[in-house]
Amino acid sequence: MAHLxxxxxxxxxxxAYCVDGSFSETYRTHDAAMVAARIAAGEQRVAGDTHGxxxxxxxxxxxxxxxxxxxxxxxxxxx
Numbered sequence: 001m002a003h004l005x006x007x008x009x010x011x012x013x014x015x016a017y018c019v020d021g022s023f024s025e026t027y028r029t030h031d032a033a034m035v036a037a038r039i040a041a042g043e044q045r046v047a048g049d050t051h052g053x054x055x056x057x058x059x060x061x062x063x064x065x066x067x068x069x070x071x072x073x074x075x076x077x078x079x
Contacts (some may be wrong), residue, residue: 002073002074003073003075004044004075006075006077006078007077008030008079011026015077016033017077021057030077034061038077041077045074051067053065
């Protein structure tokens, strides 16, 4: 099982969470970014339907994959 860590960092004049090189939107406070990261991390663990996904990696390359709804990562939040 994969593991993803959501890290709270200062970003663009506020706070954001970063996962594997991808940044969230910017939040005004550290606490707001922490709440958003905990929600996102929790949703990441929930099984769902198998469907196609698209994401951009740290180098800006777009990837498209089939996501098995039962194959969910373990997650944590730091910061």
